[in-house]
Amino acid sequence: xxxxxxxxxxxxxxxxxxxxxxxxxxxxxxxxxxxxxxxxxxxxxxxxxxxxxxxxxxxxxxxxxxxxxxxxxxxxxxxxxxxxxxxxxxxxxxxxxxxxxxxxxxxxxxxxxxxxxxxxxxxxxxxxxxxxxxxxxxxxxxxxxxxxxxxxxxxxxxxxxxxxxxxxxxxxxxxxxxxxxxxxxxxxxxxxxxxxxxxxxxxxxxxxxxxxxxxxxxxxxxxxxxxxxxxxxxxxxxxxxxxxxxxxxxxxxxxxxxxxxxxxxxxxxxxxxxxxxxxxxxxxxxxxxxxxxxxxxxxxxxxxxxxxxxxxxxxxxxxxxxxxxxxxxxx
Numbered sequence: 255x256x257x258x259x260x261x262x263x264x265x266x267x268x269x270x271x272x273x274x275x276x277x278x279x280x281x282x283x284x285x286x287x288x289x290x291x292x293x294x295x296x297x298x299x300x301x302x303x304x305x306x307x308x309x310x311x312x313x314x315x316x317x318x319x320x321x322x323x324x325x326x327x328x329x330x331x332x333x334x335x336x337x338x339x340x341x342x343x344x345x346x347x348x349x350x351x352x353x354x355x356x357x358x359x360x361x362x363x364x365x366x367x368x369x370x371x372x373x374x375x376x377x378x379x380x381x382x383x384x385x386x387x388x389x390x391x392x393x394x395x396x397x398x399x400x401x402x403x404x405x406x407x408x409x410x411x412x413x414x415x416x417x418x419x420x421x422x423x424x425x426x427x428x429x430x431x432x433x434x435x436x437x438x439x440x441x442x443x444x445x446x447x448x449x450x451x452x453x454x455x456x457x458x459x460x461x462x463x464x465x466x467x468x469x470x471x472x473x474x475x476x477x478x479x480x481x482x483x484x485x486x487x488x489x490x491x492x493x494x495x496x497x498x499x500x501x502x503x504x505x506x507x508x509x510x511x512x513x514x515x516x517x518x519x520x521x522x523x524x525x526x527x528x529x530x531x532x533x534x535x536x537x538x539x540x541x542x543x544x545x546x547x548x549x550x551x552x553x554x555x556x557x558x559x560x561x562x563x564x565x566x567x568x569x570x571x572x573x574x575x576x577x578x579x580x581x582x583x584x585x
Contacts, residue, residue: 255461256280256317258343260335261324263291265420266349266407269449270322270456271296277457284312285412306334318343322458325349327377332384336391345398345461350385352405352471352526353378353519365527366403366469373551375518400459401469405526408547409449410554410561412487415480415520416505416512417572422555422562427569428488430494433576437502437516440481443523447474448547451540459534467536473526474540480520481569483544490548500579508575 255278262271262283268291274281275295284299301312303325321343321432323335330347339346356369357378370385372378389398406413411420416435418424427434455472459465478486489497502521506513532538542550555562 255319256282257320257322257460257532258282258284258299258316258318259322259324260326261285262296262322263293264324265409266449266452267322267324268293269409269453271456273450273453274460279460282310291376303334306315306338309338313338316342320345320347322347322460323349326384326396328380329383329387332387336388336397340391340395340397342528343398344387345466346399347400347402347459348384348388350381350401350469351378351516352403352473352524354381354385354403355524356503357518358522359524362523363525363527364471366471366530372518375514378518389467396444398466400462400465400467402456402459403469403471404452404470404543405445405447405473405524406441406471406520407449407452408551412548412551413446413483414487415444415516418565418568421565423565423568425487425491425552425555426564427572428491428493430465431493431496432569433496433498433572434484435572435575436480436484436497436499437505437521438480439499440484440497441479441519443477443479443525444483445473445475445477445524445526446483446522446544446547447472447540448542448550451542454529454533454573455540458538459531462534468534470531470534471526471528472531472538474524474541474542474544475526475528476543477525478544486545487548490545490552498576500575504579505575508578509571518538 257279271293281296283296286302299312301309321339354370356371370382388399392399411423414424452472502516
């Protein structure tokens, strides 16, 4: 199988790229060459995907069994890909997002037929628009699209709901005993998926003839509440967490950057039904518990201390929200 990944070295896609190479897939990675990840065994096409003229020259009319775009966020990205790959690939996989599912949910179990609607988060609405455009092209022109909707997937990041998740700011706060904001009362349900588990399900869809025209989410079946998630991170760090519970509405009023990620996503309980991916990829199941997975994340940071960066601006924002809440709550 000859596959092209646009991106392919991110939080989710790195594990897929490594598994693809180890499975014998002839993998090409299209990126700007600025990634910290090296995928041994993959071929690299160095180009900015927005530079269409150069990109066409670099691709040189090659044909692919599978093209995966890990970094498409708007319909402009999709229109470009349709122009580039129509008639050039047997399967085009679009990485959407589970945040595109209806918010708030009218039914608590999420399947691939759950309506797509998110009035809180532009990112999610853009993903929905991309899906709509691709499905129109599938129906009208036979464009061979498969849609994959990852949920909260992690590897070398800390899957928290409030604060920065792609550096060491939150574990640093925990280690120093600083207060950690947990939205609501911490009892809403959530699912976290390790990228290596996601990769095994995803690889089963690559080149899958019957997956054309279908959408899938790929998640763990482990369900935790947010108190348990934060307590598991603290336990893996060997510290006692200092949690403060603040409503999502209050957090968003004091820092609107959280509106999409909370009101448009993490403040609602979500339970995923993975029957569809298990039907199309027999034998797939997520094997890495969050307790095990977050230990791996911490081990990675301990082995790579240069990435233990702390964002002072994030700390200031969190402390400001906490201060405002405590002033309001004090007698």
